[in-house]
Amino acid sequence: MEWFAAGDYELARQVLQRGIAALYLIAFISAANQFPALLGERGLAPAPWFLSRVTFRQSPSLFHWKYSDSFLLGIASAGAGLSATLVVGLPQQGPPWLPMVAFLLLWVGYLSIVNIGQTFYGFGWESLLCEAGFIVAFLGADEIAPPLLVIIFLRWLVFRLEFGAGMIKMRGGSEWRDLTALTYHHETQPMPNPVSWYAHHLPRWFHKGEVLGSHFTQLVVPFFLFAPQPVASVAALIIILTQLWLVFTGNFAWLNWITIVLAFSAVSDEAVQAVFPALVLDAEQPETPLWFVVVVIAVTAFLVVLSWRPLANLFARHQLMNASFNRYHLVNAYGAFGTVTKVRLEVIVEGCTDEHPGPDSEWLAYEFKGKPGDVNRMPPQIAPYHLRLDWLMWFLALGAPDNRWFQMLIVRLLAGDYRMVRLLGANPFPMAPPRWIRARVFRYRYSTPEEKRRTGAWWSRTLVGTLVDPVTLQPKGRD
Template identity: 70%
Template sequence: MDWFDAGDYEIARQVLQRGVAACFVIGFISAVNQFPALLGEHGLLPVPGFVSRISFRQSPSLFHWRYSDRMLLVLAWSGATLAAALVAGLPQLGPPWLPLVAFLLLWAGYLSIVNVGQTFYSFGWESLLIEAGFVMAFLGSNEVAPPITVIIFCRWLLFRLEFGAGMIKIRGGREWRDLTALFYHHETQPMPNPVSWYVHHLPKWFHRGEVIGNHFAQLVVPFFLFAPQPVASVAAVIIVLTQLWLVVTGNFAWLNAITIVLAASAIDDNAFRTVLPWLPAEGEAPASPPWFVVVVLAATVLLLVLSYRPLRNLFARRQLMNASFNRYHLVNAYGAFGTVTKERFEVVVEGSDAADPRDAAGWLAYEFRGKPGAPGRMPRQFAPYHLRLDWLMWFLALGARDTRWFETFLIRLLEGDRPTLRLLRVNPFPDAPPRQIRARVYLYRFSTPEERRASHEWWIRSEAGLLVAPVSLAGRARA
């Protein structure tokens, strides 16, 4: 079956399998560090309560059988270890069923986490990682040539990711159509990084060029992923370059990293060796065994059938963004930043030991790891790691409707809960929890170069209102 084997994509397979596995390592380590405090037995949105309301059929997860923080940690550490083995290429040295089983285990394990993760796992890159992990399972091992149907489906996944994001923007806010979106985005994005301040202050003609380049990369280039070589490779390189710019200027978890990895599916071995001439030439792989061909074709048919609704969604008037059309997060719809906020609001959480809440000097701020807080603190780089609490604080400032997690978060701070405090960068009450907690809203903007030279501050802020009036455990108990 010569048509089935994509012998010119051996390097691409190595990049795809190892790159997606590396993203799984990050995802599972993130769960180890954050899941118990956010969603554990005593978390902000405890999983036991969720699975008591939602059936396995609605949201498949191993945790419907039983949940404990210890079980979560065993699953997450096991997933991270297995993913690390795939990054090292160990299962790929065996028969084709070995990486198949390994990736399907990663898919099932991470699906179990995401499907009980509620709002903390509601981001598009969670579904993207799950879908990519399932697809990688059918790329086989080093003993067989990469199946061409899976290589093409990886391009289809990349197409949906890029073209879907482009269509969301064109249909979204006017700022994407009048080319002004990036006048604001670098300042108002969920979590700016150290470069964001500098890029924000570039000339407006540069920001208009950024928008034009984005539209070209997301609305035109993806169609050329399916063109003959070397056109497909050139299209993939353009996508990689645009994603690298996003890596340099923001913090979007592993979204950009996995997009770059998926772009490898359109780059053939000749193109790789043109850029990296020291790469060794691969020998011809033996023909795929019949059982593997049958399994891959069956998976391809399944994925094609599931592609119908996402394909329709791309051209629908009411396009869905970051939507899953099935509970297994296969063949999803993607997109981001259909509108760009033009002002940045931040929620600042403060505690006080003072008996009188009107004593302004007694209020001290909790500092988060990634989101803006103290005006003099330089924005940090965290991606491809994902700070889930910090991201939800951004949505909270935008007026998120579901604030149950935040109410519990304030209670945990009043209790001095150690797992919750470990999610933060600075706890201003290291010896004992405060008597009272409040949350104020500030309008933030980047300082100008002149202001930063004078004050050494990255942000200028002004108070915009009170989100939560001072509250204590005693007062809550009386209420």
Template identity: 70%
Template sequence: MDWFDAGDYDIARLVLQRGVAAVYVIAFVSAINQFPALVGENGLLPAPRLLARTRFRELPSLFHWRYSDRMLLALAWFAVAVSAALVLGLPQLGPPWLPMLAFLMLWAVYLSIVNIGQVFYGFGWESLLLEAGFVVAFLGSDEVAPPLLIIIYLRWLLFRLELGAGLIKIRGGREWRDFTALDYHHETQPMPNPLSRLAHRLPRWFHRCEVLGNHIAELLVPFFLFAPQPVASVAAGILIGTQLWLIITGNFAWLNWLTIVLAFSAIDDTTLRALLPVLPESHAPADAPVWFVVIVLAGTVLLVALSWWPARNLLSRHQLMNASFNRYHLVNAYGMFGTVTKRRLEVVVEGCDDAEPGEGAVWEAYEFRGKPGDPMRMPRQFAPYHLRLDWLMWFLALGSRDTRWFETFLVRLLEGDARTLRLLRRNPFPTGAPRWVRARVFLYRFSTGAERRATGARWVRSEIGELVEPVELGSVGRR
């Protein structure tokens, strides 16, 4: 069936399936390490409370049957094992239904987590991983050629991801239209990495070129993903290059890595072998069984039908950013940084063990793993791992309206809760909980070259005010 087989995309399928599976490994390990403390039975926003007031048809999740932290961890570890098997290519050695079943299982388990994860799982790359995981399930196994319809759909997914990001910027802040956005972005992005300061200090003409390159990559290049080869491969290569620059200069969880994986849907084997002659030749696959063709066609029809809403969103003047149009997170709208923050505000949480928190009291700062705190400390590289609490702290400094989780976070610090404290880099009270906690807001900026040489500091900060005045256990949320 020549119309069904993509033909020259065996290597692309290998990268797509194993790459998406590798991201699932990271996502489930993140859930194992963070979900119980953030959304577990005794979490900052306990999932059982959400499950008690919602139904499955509103928020599809396996945990509507029953939730416990132990069940969450068991499912997540099982999903890690399945994901690792897919990374190794083991299910792909069997019949087409085997990797299909494995990926659909991963999608169902992660959907169950995302749908009850609340604000801690409200990021666009969660929906992107769910959609990508669902789609690559229909790529089949090594026994059959990659289905052409699925390869084309994956390009449509990449097209929506890139064009949506470009359009939200043009429709968003003026800084994207006057080419000044990158004068601020490297300094004010949610979680800088070790090279962000160097990127911020590059000349302004370079930042203008960054913005221009971004607009070309997101607004023009995606259309060439559907061009004949080798043009489509060149377009995919340009997108990969832009994503690598974002990886080098920032921490955006697995967004950039997953985008690179999806770009391989537009790179054919001929182009890859021209670049890497050591790659082996593909074997001649058997004809796809009728049942597999029927399932792929049915899946494609479903995905195309659901594409109406995100396609309309791309054309809307009121474009939604990182929105899902159905409760199963299939065929979503993507895009981020429609506006760029021009000042970096940081919430610094401190504890005190003195009897009274007044003048002369000694305050010690809690240190988060990824967000700036100690001005002397170099930002770390964490992506593709996702530090969810650190990201929410960035939104908190911007004036996030829902602060329930933060109030509970302060309570957990006053209780000395071990699970919560494990999310932090430094607990200044290792032998017991403090009597008081408070939260202050600081303005941060990268140090200049002269300041760095004189003090060794990577950040310069000045206090703006107090977000939460000193509170003790039992009084949090009362003031």
């Protein structure tokens, strides 16, 4: 069955299986570290409350059987451990069904978390990781050649990811059409990194070139992923290089890294060996078992059927962004930043220990691990790790309509909840929680090169207003 095997994609399979497994490892570690405080039994949006209001059919999850923080940690720990074995390639040394079962277990475990994660898991890269994990499950083991159907479907995933993002931009804000989007984006992106300040201060002509490069990579290059080799490999290389620039200049969790990994589905061994002749990838592999051929054909047919709505969405006037058309997060619609925020607003949470705060009271700010706060702090490198609370703080500043989680955050900080405090970067009240908390909104802009040389500050900020007036847990009427 020569038509079934893609013997020239062994390197691609190794990168795909180990790379996706590595991202699952990070995702499960992130869940173990953050889920209990954000969504646990005493979280900001408790999962048990959510589970009591949805059925398994509406939101499939292992946690419909039982939810507890310890069970969540057990699933996350098991997922991280299984991911680690795939990263080092242990299941791939066995028969084809072994890595298949391993990846499907990762998919089930992470899907169970995503489907009860509510707004804290409402990011496109969650669905992307679920879909990628499901598909790479059928790449087989090292003893057989990678199935060509799976390789092609992974390219279709990259196409939807890139072309969908390009179409969202063309239908979005005028800044993408007049080539000014990147003059704002490096400053206003959700979580800048150490290089973002320098990227922002590059010449305007460079930013226009960035936008043109983005349009070319997302609207033209994806079609060449299906071209004969070595054209497909060149198309993949362009996507990879573009994503590496995004990695270099921002923090977008694992979105850029998973795109890089998936783009290897179009990179052939022959193309790699043409550049690196010393690399030996050629190996004799036995014929693929018939049962595995049948499974792959059936799964591919199933995924092709699910592809109709995402395909139609790419050309729809009201294109959906980061949407899943089924509860299993398979064959989704992707795309981000259809409009670029032109002004950066930041919500700063502050506490005060005075019994009755007055004009002269001292208010100390809580620092978050990733989002800007202290103007003198260099933006950190976080990705591919995902700081969910920090990301939602960015949406909060933009006026996100559902901020009940933020109200609970204030309550938890006033109560001195240790799990919540652990999610923050710096706690100005290490001995006891403050009596009062308020939240103010500031406009942030990058310091100019001259300001940075003079003060060392990365940011300059101006008070805009108050989001939450001082609140306390003290009983009313207390003296």
